[in-house]
Amino acid sequence: MARTAGVAEIPSIGTLDRAVGNLSRQVAQALREAVRKGDIQPGDALPSTRLLAASLQVARGTVIEAYEQLIAEGFLESKGGVGTRVAQALAEPQPASEPRASRRRIARPGLPEPAATFARIAREFRPLAPVPFAISVPIGLTAPADIWRRLGNRLRAKGPGAPAGYTDPLGALPLREAIAGYVRKSRSVRCDPGQVIVTSGTQQGLFLACQVLLASRDQAWVENPAYRGVTAILESTGHRDAMIRVPVDTEGIDVEAGIRMAPHARAAFVTPSHQYPLGMPMSMARRNALLAWARANHAWVVEDDYDSELRYQGYPFPSLQGLDPDRVVYLGTFSKILFPSLRLGYVIVPDDLVDAFCGARVLMDRHPPNADQHVLAAFMAEGHLERHIRRVRNVYADHRVQLMETLDALLPKDLAWLESGDQGMHVILWLAEGIDDRKVVELAAAAGVAVRPVSPMFAPGTQRPGLVLGFGGFSHAQMKEAARRLASVIAEVTKSLKRKHAALRRPSMRSGKN
Template sequence: MIQYKLVLFKIQFGANIRVPVGGYMLGIELRRNSGVSLARQIYRTLRNQMTEGRLKQGDVLPSTRELAKHLTVSRNTVYEAYEMLSAEGFIESRPGSQTRVANGLLLAKADPPAEHFEEAVQATISYLVDFQTGQPDLRYFPQSSWLQYLRKAAESLPQEQWGYSGAEGIPALRREIAGWVYRSKGMTVHPQNIFITSGATQALHLLAELLSVYGKDILMEDPCHMGMLRVLQGKGFNILPVPVDKQGLQTDFLKNSGACAIYVTPSHQFPLGGILPATRRAALIRFARENDLFIIEDDYDSEFRYCGPPVAPLYTMDSQRVIYVGTFSKILYPALRIGFVVLPRRFHSQWCYLRRHVDVQNPPFEQAALAKYLRTRKLDRHVRKMRKLYGQRREILLQAIEEKFSRTWHPWGDASGLHLALEFPGLHFDQAFLLRCKESGIRIALVDYHSINKNLHSDKLLLGYGHLEAKEIRQGVSLLHKCLHAASRR
C-alpha cells in the first residue's frame, strides 16, 4: 500500500488542508500516464472548482512555486496552467500581488443526464436480414480503381483548386454531369445550370431557403420521404399533403393554395414506387405555371429501372419551372456525398450566396475523381452492371414472396429502384408488428411511417433488397412469413 507523507499547507483563503506530497493539493489529482498534459489537468481541476463554488471569488491561489513543489511538477507546468486560466479570465493577477479567483464564475449545478440515456441511443442492431431501403450493394463497388482516381485527382488538381474553388462546383465535374444526364436520361442541360451539392438532403435545405421568400406553404406527396419532410418542416414550411396512388401524385387533388413549390419524386415515387404518367406530368406543369410555383423534382434512383430505359425527368418538359435534384449516393456509395441541382438562371446568384454561408463548397478531390470517372464512362458501365444485378434480386424477392404468400399480397413500385412496397389487404401493421419482426431478426419499414395522414397505407410494408444476396432475401421472406403468421393468429 502506498504511504503518503502528509504535510499541513496553509491556503491563504483560510482553509487548512492536509496534502499528500506528490499527488493531491487543492483537489488536484494528476494522472501522469494520461494523454492529457499535466498543465491542462491542473487547469481543468481548478476551473471546475471555481465554477462549482469550491474556490470562491476573491480566493487566493498558491504561488506557482508552492503548487509545483507540492504536486512534484515543474514550475513551468503550473505556470502554463495559470496562463490558461488567466487567458480565459478565470483568475486575476498583477505584478507583485497574489493570484485570485475572478468574480462571477459560479454556475448552478447542471441537470443530471436523463435516465437510461444510453439505452435510448442504442448501438447498431445486428439483424439476420436487413430490408432497409435505399441501400446499394457496396461489395460490388470498384473500390481499388476509385482510390486510384482519387489519388490521381489529388496529384493533378491545379493549385488554385486547393483553395476556395467556388460554390458552384469545379467546372470539369459540372461538364461531365451534363454529359451523364444527357446519355442516361435524355436531359439537355448547360453546365452553368448545374450546381454541386453534398447530397440531395443538403440540396433541399438550400432550396427551402431559396424558395421561402415566395411563401411558407409547400405541397408534398403523401406518403413521402420522412427525412425530406422533416427538412422542410424544420425550415418553417407548412406542409400541404397531396395523396399518391400506384401512378404517383394524384394531380386531381391539386388545389390553388398559394404554395411556393411542390416536392415530387415522379420517376420512382418514394415510397410507393409509382412512375408519374404523361397526363399527370402535363397537369402538374400546367398547375405550376397557372399558380406561379416551382416543382422540386427529386430523382433519387431512377437509373435502376428494369422494364426499359430510365424515365425522362420532368425537367425535360419545363426547365424554367422544374428544379432537378440528382445524387450519386445510390449508384456509387452513400458516403460520397456528392449530388447536384439543375437550377433556372434566376436562382444562380442567390444559390451561390446561400452555399457560401453554409459550407462554401464540396471537397475538390472527390469532385475531380468523379469527373474523371464520368469522363471515362466507368460510371456508365458500373450502373449497367448493378442494374442487371438488382434486377435479378428483384425477381428473386418477388418469387420468394409468391412462394410464401401465394396471392394474398400485391406489389407496388416493383418496376424500378432498390425497394418495393407490399400490400396485404385487410391487415394492419403497427409498431408492435415491427417489434416482433425485430425480435425475429429482420428489419422492415412501414409505409405508414412515411405518411403525413396516418392509417391510409397501414396495410403496406417496405422491403429494400438491393444490398441483399439471394440467400438473404429468401431467409428474410421466410422470417417475415412467420411473423405475419404469428400476428394473424393473435
C-alpha cells in the first residue's frame, strides 16, 4: 500500500485570496505576520515546500518562491539536511536580570476572587532551587537511581507498565497490595488493598479528604502551626471561616482546646508522627483523647503520616489508624523517602468511604499514571524499599547532626536557635522576635540558599519567625557553606532591624527648647 504523506499546517497563515493573485507574496506575508505574532518563533522549523503546498492547495513553486524571497531578506535560513527555519537572528535578546520565565505576572482588574486566591498559592508554593536547604533533594547516596532504572526498563517496555487504556481509579492492584503490606508491618495500619487509593502525593490526598468529608459549613480542626498545603486547600475551597486553628504544644494538638473551640467539628487534620513543622510526636494520651472525641461526635481524623520512616532515636508510635480504623483517614507518600518527582502517595480509608473517595478521584484526574505504579510495586515487592529506607535513615541522621552542630557554632543564641526533634528531613531554626523571616528567605535566596519561612504556617496573630531547613540530599561541605551564608544574612537583617529601632527612638530635631 502506498504511504500517505502527512500534511503540515500553519493555521495562522489562514486562507489565501486567490482572486487577488500573487499567491507567493501572500504566503511570504503570512509567514512574516506569524512570526510577528509569535505563532512561529526564531529557530522553529518550517514544513517542507511540498507539504506546505499540499496544505495550502497551491503549486509547490508558489511556496518555493515565497521561501526564497524570505531567505533573501534574512527572514528564513536554509541548510542542507536541516530544512528551512525561521532565522535565529530575529530573536530579541532577553535582559539577563529578567528572564522571560520569571517575569512578574500582573493580574488584570476584574479577575474572579478564586483566581486571586489561587495566584497567591502559586507564588507561595513555587519550588525551591535544589540547593541547601531545600527539602527532599534526592541526590548521591539518597537516590535509588540504578535499581529504579532497571525495574523501569523491564516493566515499561512490554510488562504491566506498558501503555494501556484507562485503569482502576483506585490505582494498580499490585501497588495497593504492596502498600497494604508495607503499612501493616511498618506503621501498624489495619487495612486491605481495597481500602488503598493511590494518589499523586499527600497534597492530592488532603484535597480528596476535604472534598469528601466536609460540607459547605462544616468546621474542621487544623493544627496551629500547620502544613501550609492543608490550610491553603481550606482557604481556597470556601472553608476559610470554618477552619479552627487548634494550638499545638509539646504533646501535639491540644484536644481539650479543640473541644472548647469547636466541639462538633466534622474532621481534624493532624500530623501525629512528626508534627509539621515543629517536629514533636503526638503523645499517647492526646491520641486517645482525639480518637475518643472523633467517636463521640461521629467525626473523622485525617492522619498525615509523612516522614514516619525517618525517626533517628527510639521507636515510633504506631499510627492513629491502627488504633481506630473506622474513624481515621490515613495519608502517606513516597515523595520524601524516594523522590518528589515520582508523585505517588496513598490514602487508606474506612470501607464505607472507599466509593466516595473513588468518585472524587474520578472527577479530579480519573486515575494515577500507570507505569511508575508498577515500577514502585516491584521496588517494594523485591525488598528494595526497606533497604533504601535503612540507607537513607543512616545518611540523614549523620547530615542532621552535622547541620545542627554547624548552626550552633555559627549563630548567637539570642538571634537564632534550633527546635529539638528526632525525626524527619528538616529542622526548624527559630529567629529572634522582630526578625522578618520572609525577608531572610528573600535575601538568602539571593545568596544561593533555599529556605522557607515558618510564620505563614501560623494562624493570623499567632505568628513566630523561623525557617525550615532541609538537610537530606546535600554534602557536609555544601551545608557548611550554606549555613555560613545564612548566618551572614540573619546578622545583616538583625543589624538593619536595630538601625530601624534606633532611628525610631532618636528624638525629633524639633523637640527640645523653642
